[in-house]
Amino acid sequence: MKKILLLVFACLALGLMATGCGGDDEPNSGGSSADQPAEEPSAAAGPAEDAVEVSMEGIAFNPPKVTVKKGGTVTWTNDESVGHDVTKTDGPGPDFSSGDPGAMGEGDTYEQTFDTAGEIAYVCTVHPSMTGAITVK
Ligand SMILES: [Cu+2]
Incomplete structure (x- = not known):
């Protein structure tokens, strides 16, 4: 034993x-x-740019979160046959909307300039789950 x-x-x-x-x-x-954590945030949010493009596809904004420089513009393009719109829901600066609910048809674009720094939230009013955010800095 x-x-x-x-x-x-x-x-x-x-x-x-x-x-x-x-x-x-x-x-x-x-x-x-x-090394990795430093690369992931920039890939997700993107660097602050003068002009940012957002696609509307699959009943979603892509990318859902973007960062734009103060005074820069964001351009949305509807890339599907479903009607969408872009309507601000929260954040600094003036309210904005692309127009009537769901009025943006396939291929339509809407451009908005952002002069006030901060976090802005927006939605497509005909698809309440279709939301996006813009960081202006
Ligand atoms: Cu929509």
Whole structure:
């Protein structure tokens, strides 16, 4: 019985030593994970630009969130046969709307200039779940 216990301890000790050797891989994983978070936010929100284009497709604004420079413009294009509109719901600056609810047909565009910094929310009034956001800075 004691010999079996000794064997178990011997195996555990060897196992711990092997694990210790495996721990030397850590510097690799630490280095790569530090680089990635810096790239993901810019890919999602996009850099602040003078002119941004948003597509209306699949009953959604794409991309749903954009960033535009103060004084810049956002241009929406309806890329499907379903009628849409662009109507501001919240945020600084004057209210805006592309016109009558759902009046933008396929191929129609609507352009809006943003002169006030802040976060602006908008919606397509005929599709309440079709929302978007603009960061002006
Ligand atoms: Cu719509």
